Amino acid sequence: MVLALIQEAGDWLNNYMGRWWYVDYKGQARAEKMFQVILVLSGVIGWIYGFLTESMQNGMIVLGGGAALSSLLTIPPWFWLRPQEKELKWHEELDEDDPKLYPSWEKKE
Amino acid sequence: MNGILSRLNAVFAFGMWVCTGMTFLTFLVTVGIDMTRPHDLAIHNAKVSLARDPHGPNAKQDLASFTFDLEVDTTPLFHWNNKQLFMYLLAEYETHQNDINQVIVWDKIIMRGEKSNLQIKNKPLKYKFFDDGAGGLKENSDIKLTLYYNTVPNAGLLRIVKAIGGTSLALGDYASKRI
Numbered sequence: 547m548v549l550a551l552i553q554e555a556g557d558w559l560n561n562y563m564g565r566w567w568y569v570d571y572k573g574q575a576r577a578e579k580m581f582q583v584i585l586v587l588s589g590v591i592g593w594i595y596g597f598l599t600e601s602m603q604n605g606m607i608v609l610g611g612g613a614a615l616s617s618l619l620t621i622p623p624w625f626w627l628r629p630q631e632k633e634l635k636w637h638e639e640l641d642e643d644d645p646k647l648y649p650s651w652e653k654k655e
Numbered sequence: 656m657n658g659i660l661s662r663l664n665a666v667f668a669f670g671m672w673v674c675t676g677m678t679f680l681t682f683l684v685t686v687g688i689d690m691t692r693p694h695d696l697a698i699h700n701a702k703v704s705l706a707r708d709p710h711g712p713n714a715k716q717d718l719a720s721f722t723f724d725l726e727v728d729t730t731p732l733f734h735w736n737n738k739q740l741f742m743y744l745l746a747e748y749e750t751h752q753n754d755i756n757q758v759i760v761w762d763k764i765i766m767r768g769e770k771s772n773l774q775i776k777n778k779p780l781k782y783k784f785f786d787d788g789a790g791g792l793k794e795n796s797d798i799k800l801t802l803y804y805n806t807v808p809n810a811g812l813l814r815i816v817k818a819i820g821g822t823s824l825a826l827g828d829y830a831s832k833r834i
């Protein structure tokens with residue numbers, strides 16, 4: 547129920563806010579690299595910390611901190627996930643009644 | 656990766672992979688640790704009688720009882736990948752009826768952080784030491800009593816370890832003569 551609502555909200559955001567609320571192609575690669583580096587680093591540091599303090603729980607807490615940090619940095623569409631913003635040209639808005647937009651079998655009469 | 660939910664999913668999935676890797680590394684580091692510990696066991700007031708087990712068959716069976724002193728320091732066992740110890744005292748002996756008899760007469764759970772250096776004095780048995788049938792414990796001179804324990808790790812093998820040491824118990828005739 548809650549998950550379905552979140553899904554709905556996400557779809558709504560992506561469909562209606564996509565023009566302002568987007569990350570571009572290189573930004574996706576950057577986001578993936580960012581969370582991979584942060585999570586692996588926090589995992590290694592957490593494991594060593596857990597080893598030194600003899601507590602697996604401490605290591606998992608550090609990993610959780612890394613997960614929270616990477617979520618904060620890569621999940622919302624921050625400006626650093628839009629490196630192509632300047633070079634990316636959006637198409638001009640199309641006229642829905644333009645007959646050239648539709649294939650011949652869908653021609654509006 | 657172009658939507659908020661797909662990025663959330665990617666971060667979570669990758670975080671789970673890192674978590675798995677950490678856990679597996681922990682297992683690899685701790686699996687080789689030697690978990691056997693020595694223990695000292697002494698038996699007092701051993702006697703054997705003939706009694707009916709209220710949860711068993713109707714015929715009377717041999718029932719042994721004793722008290723024991725146990726000294727074992729399990730503190731080194733609680734390394735960072737061990738959260739619990741289930742220790743039990745096992746009596747192993749041979750009778751004319753069965754070659755192998757194993758009876759658990761006492762057990763104890765030690766959680767991580769609890770008192771782990773045990774100095775137990777004159778402890779009675781927790782479970783009744785019934786033999787399978789009559790005549791098996793009477794005048795049995797070689798009942799081996801040993802401490803065993805399960806180590807319960809966060810991640811890894813659930814091992815049964817036999818502690819170093821133990822003692823042997825010799826029982827006499829029935830305590831009460833009326834049979």
